[in-house]
Amino acid sequence: MHEQQITGEGNSLPLAIELKKICKRFGQVQANRDIDLQVQRGTIHGIVGENGAGKSTLMSILYGFYQADSGEILINGQPATIKNSRDAIDAGIGMVHQHFMLVDTFTVLENVLLGAEQSASLDKSEANALEVLEHLSAEYQLSVPLKSITAELPVGQQQRTEILKALYRNAEILILDEPTGVLTPQEADQLFRVLKALKERGVTIILITHKLREIMDITDNVSVLRLGEIVSTHRTADTSTAELAELMVGRKLETQHFHKVDTADGESGIAVNNITVVDDRGLTRLDDVSFEVKRGEIVGIAGVAGNGQSTLLEVLAGIQSPNKGQFVINGHIVDASAPLGPREMREIGVQHVPEDRLRLGLIKSFTAAESSVLGYQNRKVFNWRFFLNIKSIRAACVKLMQAFDVRPPDPKLKSSSFSGGNQQKLILARELDKAPSVLLVGQPTRGVDIGAIELIHQKIVDMRDANCAILLVSVELDEIMTLSDRILVMFEGRIVGTVKGSEADKTTLGLMMANAMDTAA
């Protein structure tokens, strides 16, 4: 199924994929315009671009979720019509989505088989598949326990299941959409080893990411998308992260360096003492967690998503109350017997920028003005007798939008019509505007354009310099390292390590995140 191809000096290689003048429009939005793309067989081709640049649309066209309005797709030199994912699979294209398309309660084997069973008898299909899969896993170093229940596997192995799924369907072209977003640095390295092995055996890989370092590490060629158009395609060796970032954003970017506070000597903003949280299913989410955040310092919580960071934020924001232990926040003692709700937390000057802005931070169907008072809707300034004072709400929203450069600055526009970055800026503006003395920030720049990240980081550091105690949770290690004065690493609900921000290095943090540090360290 996989022909051997010699990789190396590129231009003479046959093309696995050729896109000609692909256009796609959604209503007012031109998602893709005149896309010309050539991907050589047996190479890793990176596609980078900001959110909304059209990466996902383009890949969805290739995988048959959408049809292009115009343009041509050639697979291995042959014109192809891809109307749905079945056509794509038949053409030898496999896709690993950012959010896995796996049935949690199925075994790995069942997930791989799903939709590709070869006979009505499941037992027979499984027996056949088992043989093929064992061969595949060995060939590509893709070891996954085939009989295990998917939900019980670590994310990295779930992702391998997705790759196996594609290979089992004879994929010769593999599209990976933001594959490292959910992985520890070590898991990401493993993934890259697998990708290299695949490439050596002639598989063509398209890697969509916004992490430029990954592009530099692993791709052979890279294309940059901006505003729906391809603005450049380079051999990776001939370009640099700085150049790529500039191409993505369309202007020069300065790298951010913030001064770090090494030993904060302010008073305590948050003091957490032995907090334990057990959820409804009896799982321990937080396990005897203790730490302190002083005023004028940013404490970052590093960790792979799902290791208790979210629960910690929710507890401190009053959304959940701890089962055991207590914490002092802004001078108020909180424990299971004396909980404070989100509303009370706001009143005592604890502001919270939630991790999931679309689920918690704003209401998609509300106007920007309405979303800009979420959590503050009962404040006197926004009300007049029984009624909301829409004029003052709009005026306040416009002020927030100006202060944080939210575009377009139109308070009557629906919240969902703003890009991720602008939604996030609006939420941040709403919370920072209340002059918090304790600030809880979750994933401040998830899905946010590079341009907006600068501003958001600057505003958070400004708050610290204004003597606010800040707790930052992020799955982006780079972000934690850029902003934090002190870094705590969480693993399975416990804090497994503390590192000074000025002394942090990625390898150590990565090992801590996987709880692979020697206890002596």
Added chain:
Amino acid sequence: MNTSDIELPAWVEVVLIPVLNILMALFFAGLIILAIGENPVEAVAIMINGAFGYDEAIGYTLYYTTNFIFTGLAVAIAFHASLFNIGGEGQAYIGGLGVGLTFLLLDKYLPAIILIPIGIIAAGLFGALWALIPAWLQAYRGSHIVITTIMFNFIASSLMVYLLVNVLIKPGSMSPETREFDPSGWLPFMHEILAVVGIEVTRTPLNLSFILALICCVLVWAYVWKTRWGYALRTAGQSEAAAVYAGIKPKRIVIITMCISGALAGFVAVNEIMGVHHRLLLNYTAGYGFTGIAVALMGRNHPVGIIMASLLFGVLYQGGAELAFEVPKITREMVVAIQGLIILFSGALALMLRPLIVRLWLAIKPSPTLTQHG
């Protein structure tokens, strides 16, 4: 292609698509009428004339409309909190119990000016209480409100039969209904009110509740979209997690919203019991509670839409009755089938035409501009 995210101009969404849906329903209704050998155009003419042709017809149409506005609003306000209140029928029925008890106890002693407001409050209160139990079960015990409200319709029905047969029945009477209320406390009919200002119209059941229904539309609109309570209601309806984040208590929203919803449904009793029958009797709700679901669906859960949809159903009820009367071959059941088609096309299949219209719209509208969204 997924068209549900593409926005269309308001006039297409709220006028063109509903009108097309109704036309499609009428087309299929026409086929049925053709099949039984009658002339569909003539049938429509009889129906429209029967609903609007003369003052008596208009009176009846608006009398039905009143009920639909109440039950439509009841479903709509719950819907904004993402609660599906199927119990309008039972809440309206129990609302009648409130009115009945008030009048049976007080109509001999209180003047209309005091009795009528108490009756209205009692209708709302009893309706609200009947919605409160399922609401509490949903909020604090996790029983699904769709199931409990359906069940409460049956309980209401049985309870009313028991009370009317065994407790509240007029002594010595064979028919399960209460004594007639003292005429001093009856809600004034529209023809009576109009007669005062010198306009003579034919006697119809249309009464002052119609005005109450319109007032409720304004109040619901203001509550949902213009107050902080409505803000909290819509927030909880859109995202429970966001509501909790914003310091709103979703359980409380469930309770409050269902009580308002139940009260609105209970006001059907104001129209029927205080306005028309003047005694408590069996089954006066006649399915208005269920039709309210269709009304809310058609009216897009907005008071203006609900008024329009209620009017349409008023026309169907009144014009349909007229049609069954004028054309013997078209039976009462046939009229119900036509109503069913309209509900099917405007309610259940409301979005069927949308993808087609989106595509047409994209094809004919001005050229696109490059914009950057999400």
